[in-house]
Amino acid sequence: MTALAVTDDLFYGRAGLDRDRTARIATDALTGGDDGELYLEYTEFESLGWDDGRLRSANFDITQGFGLRAVAGESQGYAHAASLDEGALKRAAETVRAVHAGHSGTLDVAPAGTNRQLYSGENPLSKRDFAAKVKLLEEIDRYARAKDPRVRQVSAGLAGVWQAVQILRPDGSRVADLRPLVRLSVSVVVGDGDRMESGSQSGGGRITYDGFFDVDNWQGYVDEALRQALVNLGAKPAPAGEMTVVLGPGWPGVMLHEAVGHGLEGDFNRKKTSVFSGLLGQQVASKGVTVVDDGTLELRRGSLTVDDEGTPSQSTTLIEDGRLVGFMQDRMNARLMGVKPTGNGRRQSFAHLPMPRMTNTYMLNGQHSPDEILRSVKRGLYAVNFGGGQVDITNGKFVFSASEAYLIEDGKIGAPVKGATLIGSGAEAMKQITMVGNDMKLDSGTGTCGKDGQSVPVGVGQPTLRMDGLTVGGTAG
Numbered sequence: 262m263t264a265l266a267v268t269d270d271l272f273y274g275r276a277g278l279d280r281d282r283t284a285r286i287a288t289d290a291l292t293g294g295d296d297g298e299l300y301l302e303y304t305e306f307e308s309l310g311w312d313d314g315r316l317r318s319a320n321f322d323i324t325q326g327f328g329l330r331a332v333a334g335e336s337q338g339y340a341h342a343a344s345l346d347e348g349a350l351k352r353a354a355e356t357v358r359a360v361h362a363g364h365s366g367t368l369d370v371a372p373a374g375t376n377r378q379l380y381s382g383e384n385p386l387s388k389r390d391f392a393a394k395v396k397l398l399e400e401i402d403r404y405a406r407a408k409d410p411r412v413r414q415v416s417a418g419l420a421g422v423w424q425a426v427q428i429l430r431p432d433g434s435r436v437a438d439l440r441p442l443v444r445l446s447v448s449v450v451v452g453d454g455d456r457m458e459s460g461s462q463s464g465g466g467r468i469t470y471d472g473f474f475d476v477d478n479w480q481g482y483v484d485e486a487l488r489q490a491l492v493n494l495g496a497k498p499a500p501a502g503e504m505t506v507v508l509g510p511g512w513p514g515v516m517l518h519e520a521v522g523h524g525l526e527g528d529f530n531r532k533k534t535s536v537f538s539g540l541l542g543q544q545v546a547s548k549g550v551t552v553v554d555d556g557t558l559e560l561r562r563g564s565l566t567v568d569d570e571g572t573p574s575q576s577t578t579l580i581e582d583g584r585l586v587g588f589m590q591d592r593m594n595a596r597l598m599g600v601k602p603t604g605n606g607r608r609q610s611f612a613h614l615p616m617p618r619m620t621n622t623y624m625l626n627g628q629h630s631p632d633e634i635l636r637s638v639k640r641g642l643y644a645v646n647f648g649g650g651q652v653d654i655t656n657g658k659f660v661f662s663a664s665e666a667y668l669i670e671d672g673k674i675g676a677p678v679k680g681a682t683l684i685g686s687g688a689e690a691m692k693q694i695t696m697v698g699n700d701m702k703l704d705s706g707t708g709t710c711g712k713d714g715q716s717v718p719v720g721v722g723q724p725t726l727r728m729d730g731l732t733v734g735g736t737a738g
Contacts, residue, residue: 264437268427276345290354291431294361296332311398333361375573380467382439414450428571460489464705499681501735505641510702514721520687526617527594536657546691556620563621563720570606609715623722627697636672657687680736698725
């Protein structure tokens with residue numbers, strides 16, 4: 262069945278809404294405004310958590326509801342309900358009409374349709390039974406403990422989502438999407454005497470659980486988590502000061518996402534609150550640096566066949582050879598800025614307004630091999646994995662902690678270090694990139710991005726990078 266047929270059954274069959282009356286209510290509520298939509302959603306969610314040799318948590322939840330939005334100029338009227346009934350929809354319509362009372366808007370052109378499907382609409386939660394999922398977590402625990410006598414604790418988790426959405430436009434057109442999303446996480450704590458350190462590995466995407474049950478796959482998660490933990494067990498305090506930093510490929514792209522990506526979202530630039538405001542067409546990064554946001558990558562965590570306004574996702578070049586060439590746009594900010602939407606209108610759920618958000622944001626390959634980049638560094642830091650971080654959108658200043666890092670001495674990877682933090686400004690850091698590797702890698706499918714209280718799944722990535730003159734906070738005495 263098509264996504265439209267499945268969602269018709271969910272919303273107009275099982276939920277009991279009448280399709281024609283629903284469309285009329287939405288159209289009447291939005292007529293006179295500039296834009297808007299009725300967003301219908303049905304979501305199944307489950308999570309299982311294993312810790313300390315036993316199943317610690319098991320959750321399953323079903324939510325459904327709608328969000329009705331009317332847009333007039335820069336104003337938005339929004340009403341939502343966690344029920345799918347005509348009475349609630351009529352009350353919502355009365356509420357949102359107020360935003361365009363006295364406004365003589367012309368409805369924006371509806372998004373173009375698409376026949377592209379980036380992932381199967383299959384519900385991953387129903388593919389494997391509960392007992393099989395628990396057994397997988399138990400096997401992960403047993404395998405990890407047998408690998409090394411220093412293992413003190415093992416935690417593992419499975420999480421899955423199946424989301425069905427249908428979006429009704431003011432002109433009566435409808436678009437639907439069925440979105441699977443799964444994740445497997447493994448964390449290992451090792452100890453030597455009184456010292457304990459941890460490592461973790463996780464991954465997933467818009468797929469089913471099937472791949473996680475492949476022995477080589479889940480054992481690879483455990484092996485990587487244990488490797489990181491043992492590296493940290495032997496790490497010494499990180500030095501501090503200004504130095505050359507080499508970032509590894511893949512997940513370290515989270516720094517690019519936070520320090521640069523948010524500043525390239527349309528709303529911040531329309532309101533001129535981004536450090537990149539007013540710089541379109543100017544050089545904002547080193548030559549050779551090209552950054553894209555691409556929601557069209559098949560099966561990836563941040564990908565969307567259509568965004569939460571019904572616009573097909575696309576690949577948007579943000580920075581090209583160091584020059585700022587574009588922003589990520591939803592429909593409202595694109596209209597107000599006189600540009601086209603880029604398929605980046607996203608929301609956490611039916612209870613939230615859409616806004617410009619990243620999908621899969623990454624830097625393209627350069628010309629240098631990773632070995633060449635490392636050999637070029639006399640003394641510095643090689644940051645392979647990152648933990649937490651924070652950034653101020655208005656000035657681009659960031660702080661990120663490296664969960665796995667090594668000294669670089671005479672062009673070679675040296676001893677592991679712990680407690681290293683990278684401190685700087687996103688705008689300045691982009692100009693401190695002096696070498697871009699040819700080994701671009703995407704993360705394993707774990708990213709979640711927060712903005713204005715909303716969380717959405719995203720992807721990040723980059724090749725190996727050399728950055729000169731970056732400030733490193735360390736713990737060495």
